[in-house]
Amino acid sequence: MNKMIKRSVDILEYAAGHLDGFRISDVMHDLSIPKSSAFDIIYTLINCEMLEIKNERLKTFALGPKTYDIGYQYIKDNNIIDIATPILKKLGDTLSKTVFMGKYDNDEVLYVFKYQPSTAILNHCSVNTRADLFCTALGKAMLAYRMEEFDFGKINFKKFTEKTILTIEDLKQNLEDVKKNGFAVDNREIKDYMLCISAPIFDVNGKTNYAISVSSLYEDVDIENTAKKVVEAANTITRKSKYLIK
Numbered sequence: 001m002n003k004m005i006k007r008s009v010d011i012l013e014y015a016a017g018h019l020d021g022f023r024i025s026d027v028m029h030d031l032s033i034p035k036s037s038a039f040d041i042i043y044t045l046i047n048c049e050m051l052e053i054k055n056e057r058l059k060t061f062a063l064g065p066k067t068y069d070i071g072y073q074y075i076k077d078n079n080i081i082d083i084a085t086p087i088l089k090k091l092g093d094t095l096s097k098t099v100f101m102g103k104y105d106n107d108e109v110l111y112v113f114k115y116q117p118s119t120a121i122l123n124h125c126s127v128n129t130r131a132d133l134f135c136t137a138l139g140k141a142m143l144a145y146r147m148e149e150f151d152f153g154k155i156n157f158k159k160f161t162e163k164t165i166l167t168i169e170d171l172k173q174n175l176e177d178v179k180k181n182g183f184a185v186d187n188r189e190i191k192d193y194m195l196c197i198s199a200p201i202f203d204v205n206g207k208t209n210y211a212i213s214v215s216s217l218y219e220d221v222d223i224e225n226t227a228k229k230v231v232e233a234a235n236t237i238t239r240k241s242k243y244l245i246k
Contacts, residue, residue: 113127
């Protein structure tokens with residue numbers, strides 16, 4: 001990896017986190033970049049309009065207008081489903097399982113993407129259908145990070161199987177486990193034969209408007225190994241889409 005290019009990217013990311021401005025000395029201290037290198041990179045980025053001088057007297061710098069142009073072009077030409085599709089197809093093919101993406105919509109899960117590889121056995125749910133939050137892996141993956149704002153009293157608990165969660169107390173405990181583990185599980189809570197594993201996708205503010213999941217027959221799942229791959233895929237989508245999510 002080219003050290004100068006890497007340092008340039010690091011400085012741009014640093015600027016994005018310091019919108020009130022930063023000094024060369026801040027970059028030297030926080031990024032461990034030598035003064036001469038920091039000076040050369042910052043003024044090259046200024047010439048390219050990637051940075052600008054924010055305050056002449058204080059000698060502070062900030063993001064320049066070109067970063068907006070590049071960011072806007074990226075947002076204009078992409079959406080979260082476009083970004084997620086190749087990642088989810090690879091996940092489905094790797095695991096030989098049906099994969100979904102769900103959106104948090106009016107306190108329900110709205111299925112917005114589905115991919116079923118030819119080797120997958122289980123086929124359920126369709127795009128544009130809806131499901132409850134309390135009993136789906138997708139719903140719990142998103143709800144776990146919305147607990148403070150969510151009104152649990154309006155949940156209409158319904159029993160689908162002997163394993164369905166039916167109380168607010170049990171649901172909250174389950175959601176705490178989701179946050180602890182980083183993934184949610186629907187362990188035969190809707191269908192006696194089905195197990196789903198889901199991980200959240202975060203936007204730039206840490207909100208969970210989307211999540212992804214894989215579904216399979218319950219006896220055909222290594223939960224820990226599968227969850228690791230689902231979380232990795234969700235993290236990749238988060239990294240690539242967090243500024244796009246609405």
